[in-house]
Amino acid sequence: MKVFRSALAVAVLLLFGTAAFAATVQLNFSTGSMGGGFYAIGGGLADFVTKNAPGVEVTAVTSGGVNENINRLDSGQAEIGMLNTIDPPLAFEGKAPYKKAFNKMRGMGILYLQYGQPYTLASTGIKTYLDLKGKVVCAGSPGGSMHQQFFDWVRAHGLDPEKDFKKVVYLPAREAMEALKAGQVDAVMEVSTLPTPTISELALTHDLVLITFAPGFRDKLIAEKPQYLPLSLPAGTYKGVDGDVETVGSGAMWGVRADVDENVVYEMVKAAYSPDGLKYMAKVHAAGKGMSLENAARWIPIPLHPGAEKFFKEAGVLK
Structure with missing residues (x-):
């Protein structure tokens, strides 16, 4: 009887152990x-x-x-x-x-x-979306949707993404940062959390500029596309960003x-x-x-x- 009970116990354990694994x-x-x-x-x-x-x-x-x-x-x-x-x-x-x-x-x-935080280097002279005309821009990662938001923001400034940029490229976050450092692109689109690791890293060795809406254009965008939330990126989020930066997000x-x-x-x-x-x-x-x-x-x-x-x-x- 003890042998039977032991065998039964083993069988039950195997059954339920296999079931749990499956x-x-x-x-x-x-x-x-x-x-x-x-x-x-x-x-x-x-x-x-x-x-x-x-x-x-x-x-x-x-x-x-x-x-x-x-x-x-x-x-x-x-x-x-x-x-x-x-x-x-x-x-x-x-x-x-x-x-x-x-x-x-x-x-x-x-x-x-998520905060919109397109960025560039101070050496490019770019400050607002209006300054992107004629520039090479990274609009986001391949397969992502950041470019759709980015194009909404530049269109709000009267720019046509198909005509007004010198070139549009798509790169993963880290590759985009490296391309900016190498002078291969003039600006990088980013929509992410605070702080974004790649931007934090860049700010440690380069003079960083977060690209902003020209006066009045953020309100225009939100009026036309209320899915965008008005957000403010706090001063000190990145090295060299000493004042709050008005942006939009989701x-x-x-x-x-x-x-x-x-x-x-x-x-x-x-x-x-x-x-x-x-x-x-x-x-x-x-x-x-x-x-x-x-x-x-x-x-x-x-x-x-x-x-x-x-x-x-x-x-x-x-x-």
Whole structure:
């Protein structure tokens, strides 16, 4: 009888151990280019969720940015993606500049604010967007959506991105910074968290200039395109930036494919917005300090995944 019970116990352990192993869900998280805020925050979320959400293993992968993440979510190349609050609503409904509806993605919550902070070197003489006429500009990373925002901002100044720049190139964050240092480009577009690692690094060895809106043009842009939030980049964010810089921005969020299991998404969101999760993310990157449960469901640019919706309702931040 003892032998039978021992054999039965071993069989039960093997059965449930195998089932638990088989139940682990492996997900790819499409983040951003190395050196950018999306890469740091996405990597931090992937690490914390893997360690704290039962049955979930998340692998962070680099990407060109929001547009590539939208495409990967749609095609199934990734199950989770870093997004913003500007482009996904247009993509979800198939509005310009998107040529089809990317409606396989769902929201997982707002993460933090992103600041528009195109930059250059003092030696270029560039100060405002009006000074970019005839220049070589890096409009963002390949596969990203920063160029769409950048072009909105220069158009608000009366510039035509197709005619008024000498050349437009697309480079990952670190390569763009190096190209600026080498004189291969005159200005670099950046929309990211504060501080952005590559800009901080550049400011240590070069005289940095953050490109600003010419007087009156920020108000004009916001009146025409209210999806942009008026933000102020605080003095001292980077070496040599001694005064507040008026800019615009948006919210960063994370999204997930609609077909990911509700319980899996519930556990991921619950882990990320837990007190321990928020504490961890605040250490990963300065932008993580802006994460909060209170703001997670304050804006819903695309429909929430049922798993995220369930958690936010339980937490009392969504009716």
